[in-house]
Amino acid sequence: MEDYREMSGKESREAPEKIDFTSLLVDFCQGVRKLWWLIVVLTVFFAVKNYFTTTTTYVSQYVASATVSVNSTTGSSAQDMAQIFPYILTSGVLEDVVAEDLGVATLPGTISAEADEGTNLLTISVTADDPQVAYNTLVSVLDNYPQVAEFVVGKTQLTVLDETGIPSDTKRSEVIRGSYKRGALKGALIGCVILVLYVLQRRTVKSKKELKKQLNLMDCGSVPYIRVKKRKKETFHNTLSLLNERISQGYVEAIRKIRIKVMRDMEENGFQSLLITSSIPGEGKTTLAANLAISIAKQGKKVILVDCDMRNPSVAGVMNEQEKHPGLGTVLKKEVAIKDAMVNAEVQNGSLKVLYGGENDEGNTKLLSSKSMRALVQALIKQADVVIFDTAPSGLLADAPVLARYVDAALYVVRYDHTKMRQIREGVQALAMSGIHIIGYVFNGDSSSRSRGYGYGYSYGYKRYGGYGRYGSRSHYGNYTDAEKGTQDQDGLVIKE
Structure with missing residues (x-):
């Protein structure tokens, strides 16, 4: 594992990896397939929300306007009048005159003026929340404006050419229609932002090429994606078992290739025990461990x-x-003999015995670091050609690194589009620190074009790990010296050869 540790040490000094835009585009397309419903829901939600908010809070604004011709004794044009108009308004004189004319304390609306370029035409508009008030204010402005403007531009005459009369709110439907469009756009944008964050945050491994580039480990093969079809009269509830006659030949061949590479490495190094783990839950390590054990047993080997x-x-x-059987915990606690706890599995041409995990018991995990566990491993090796241990994820819990002290070699499982490279590095590094020989990795659930159609989709309820978080060190199990680790102790395990 020196090569891997050396590689891990260099990672922090290396330049950041270049962004693979092709991979990013693929991730984005996959994200759209997974989160399209969220974008639709957000779009509809904000469209409806904006619509009801606008319809319930909208206050109609009525605009009364009149187009007039301007005649001034000083020769002022409509453009001059339009420029002077804001000054007259801001001075407050016109507003006071109009308010007094209407018999109110303050002007009940807003007044504006716009000149038609090249003509002596001026359009005066009054906006208010009541149509009659808007019209009355306009009439008062037309009557009083010449009087007020006389002090600024001289005597002025306004001739009304056209007026709206008592106005109606023509913008209501337009405002409401625009409200749900704006809401829909807002929802879609929020959905897209969530999608982008999801894609950038996920960035899981989707090819063995990525693994080869980042890990200094042997590629032991890939397992195709198997789409499981449940049948009412199916003997095996989990069809991804080599003991099931209906299993895909593509899957069988994939396991066979992995077995050849793993057994070659173990035989060359004289190893008998193999630990199988992964980075996080749901990567299919248990299914691989069981099927690899079956495949090895079919070659005439004694496997546990x-x-x-x-x-x-x-x-x-x-x-x-x-059926329920005594689990590993009962053996480690010396309640049941190893022979009585193991169960024979019918495998053609070979021998496969299984020591099941028993009932869920978090307290039993501490026993993995005990002398009883070390003695158990030694006892099992004497009874079989190959012993395979299925453990908890190495990147999540300390179980695998602790057990690795007693086992010869390890096989690492990485599932397609399930794990981030950072999680894989952390899991492999935690395992490597134990000093175990890591044979290599298996790329599980491969959905490449050549493998598509076989399918895969099993995880066994790892959500319960969420309450444990990460174990930052192995002190949870206690520490043992190298001398203690190498001692062959007799600690009272109930062992029957």
Whole structure:
């Protein structure tokens, strides 16, 4: 594991990886397929919300306007009048005169003026929340404006050419229609932002090329994506078992290739025990461990499969074992003999025994670091050619690194589009620190074009791990010296050869 540790140490000094825009585009398309419903929901929600908010809070604004011709004794044009008009308004004189004329304390609306370029025409408009008030204010402005403007531009005459009369609110439908469009746009934008954040945050591994580039480990093969079709009269509830006659030949061939590479490495190094783990839950390590054990046993080997994931024992589900059997915890606590706890699995041409995990018991996990566990591993090795241990995720819990002290080699499982590269590095590094020989990795649930159609989709309820978080160190289990680790102790385990 020196090569891997050396590589991990260099990672912090290396320049950041270049962004793969092709991969990012693929991630975005996959994100759209997964989150399209969220974008639709947000779009509809904000459209409806804006519509009802606007209809309930909207206050109609009525605009009364009149187009007049301007005649001034000083020769002032309509453009001059339009420029002077704001000054007259801001001075407050016209507003006071109009308010007094209407018999109110303050002007009940707003007044504006706009000149038609090149003509002596001026359009005066009054906006108010009552149509009659708007019209009355306009009439008062037309009557009083010449009187007020006389002090500024001289005697002025306004001739009304056209007026709206008592106005109606013609903008209501336009405002309401625009409100739900704006709401829909807002919802869609929020949905897109969430989608982008989701894609950038996820960034999971989707090819063995990424793994080869980042990990200094051997590629032990890939397992195709298997789409499981449940049948009412199916003997095996989990069809991803080599003991099931209906299993896809593509899946069988994939396991066979992995078995060849793994066994070659173990035989060359004289190893008998193999630990199988992953970075996080749901990567299919238990299914791979069980099927690899079956495949090796079919070659005439004596194989023992041990479920060491005592927080979430899942081997029984893969093996379709319906009966309850004494688990690993009962053996470690010396309540049951190893021989009585192991169960024979019918495998053609070989021998496969399984030591199931038993009932969920978090307290039993501390036993993985005990002398009893070390003695158990030694006892199992004497009874079989190969012993396979299925453990909890290495990147999530300390179980695998602790158990790795007693096991010869490890196999790491990475599932397609499920795990981030950072999580994989952390899991492999935690395992490597134990000093175990890591044979390599298996790319599980491969959905590449060549493998598509086989399908995959099993996880066994790892949500319960959420309450544990990460174990920052192995002190949870206690520490053992190298001398203590190498001692072959007799601690009273009930062992029957």
